[in-house]
Amino acid sequence: MACAAKAEMEDEGGAKLEIESKTENLSRVREFMSKQVSASQLPPAERGKVILAVDEAVANIMKHSYEEVASGTITISVKSDAERLEIHVMDSGKKFDPNSIRDIDIIQHVKEGRKTGLGIFLMRQIMDEVEYSFKEGQRNELRLVKYVKPKPRPGPAVQAGGGAKGA
Amino acid sequence: MGGFSIKSEPAGGAVLVKVNGFLDAHTFEQMENTINNLFNENSFKIVVDLSGVDYISSAGAGVFIGAIGTAQENKGDIVLMQPTPHVKEVFDLLGLSQIFHFADDADTAVKFFSS
Numbered sequence: 588m589a590c591a592a593k594a595e596m597e598d599e600g601g602a603k604l605e606i607e608s609k610t611e612n613l614s615r616v617r618e619f620m621s622k623q624v625s626a627s628q629l630p631p632a633e634r635g636k637v638i639l640a641v642d643e644a645v646a647n648i649m650k651h652s653y654e655e656v657a658s659g660t661i662t663i664s665v666k667s668d669a670e671r672l673e674i675h676v677m678d679s680g681k682k683f684d685p686n687s688i689r690d691i692d693i694i695q696h697v698k699e700g701r702k703t704g705l706g707i708f709l710m711r712q713i714m715d716e717v718e719y720s721f722k723e724g725q726r727n728e729l730r731l732v733k734y735v736k737p738k739p740r741p742g743p744a745v746q747a748g749g750g751a752k753g754a
Numbered sequence: 755m756g757g758f759s760i761k762s763e764p765a766g767g768a769v770l771v772k773v774n775g776f777l778d779a780h781t782f783e784q785m786e787n788t789i790n791n792l793f794n795e796n797s798f799k800i801v802v803d804l805s806g807v808d809y810i811s812s813a814g815a816g817v818f819i820g821a822i823g824t825a826q827e828n829k830g831d832i833v834l835m836q837p838t839p840h841v842k843e844v845f846d847l848l849g850l851s852q853i854f855h856f857a858d859d860a861d862t863a864v865k866f867f868s869s
Binding site: 610611613614617635636639642643646649650693694696697698699700701702705706708709712713 | 776778779780809811812813815816817819820821822823824840843844847848849850853
């Protein structure tokens with residue numbers, strides 16, 4: 588049976604979803620994010636990608652911060668304005684800094700059959716800013732930002748296996 | 755909504771695996787088990803029909819990354835058939851579209867193995 592989200596709420600600070608750390612709740616996260624991106628100013632072509640980036644962030648927390656133990660709580664808060672959509676993903680699990688994971692070389696990954704790092708790579712590909720902070724004894728917090736109008740990116744065009752951005 | 759199912763059937767010397775629903779961190783192990791079972795039965799020519807997959811995340815795409823090497827080492831391959839634009843976009847973002855073969859229909863996919 589599907590595990591319902593603990594709570595979904597909205598106030599002047601934006602919308603918020605709280606879930607238990609169970610992969611069956613990922614579809615709930617995507618439904619919540621679908622509502623948020625639809626109500627935002629993001630171009631339609633970017634909306635599905637932002638939902639994917641948040642799904643990847645939450646799946647990583649379930650796997651790495653809570654190590655697939657279902658007792659943890661994950662909170663996603665979203666606010667948007669004419670310029671951008673900003674998402675905060677918070678948990679109280681083990682310290683897990685996605686920025687400590689290097690970008691992948693997809694050709695090498697496939698050669699070796701490796702699957703690690705794909706979600707973080709996607710987050711970096713999709714979002715304009717990926718920022719992590721950890722308060723000792725408190726929580727991990729991941730801040731993801733997508734601008735309504737694409738920001739120019741430094742350096743050469745990002746390709747699979749190419750450089751990180753915004754992290 | 756989002757019910758996940760996998761069905762396999764022989765298709766001209768290959769195996770056609772029809773997937774429906776969300777292929778994400780919650781369901782990818784079922785996909786992985788299906789492919790591993792096919793390998794155990796010495797089936798390495800695999801066509802994955804993605805036309806019924808509404809959503810794929812890196813966990814889902816990772817199944818194919820983990821499997822393509824074994825398939826190719828055994829004179830087979832993994833051909834991905836009819837991904838929806840959203841699903842194909844994820845393969846594009848990961849850089850996997852340069853590595854995997856895509857087919858528009860089952861005939862073309864199966865013919866790939868005799869080419």
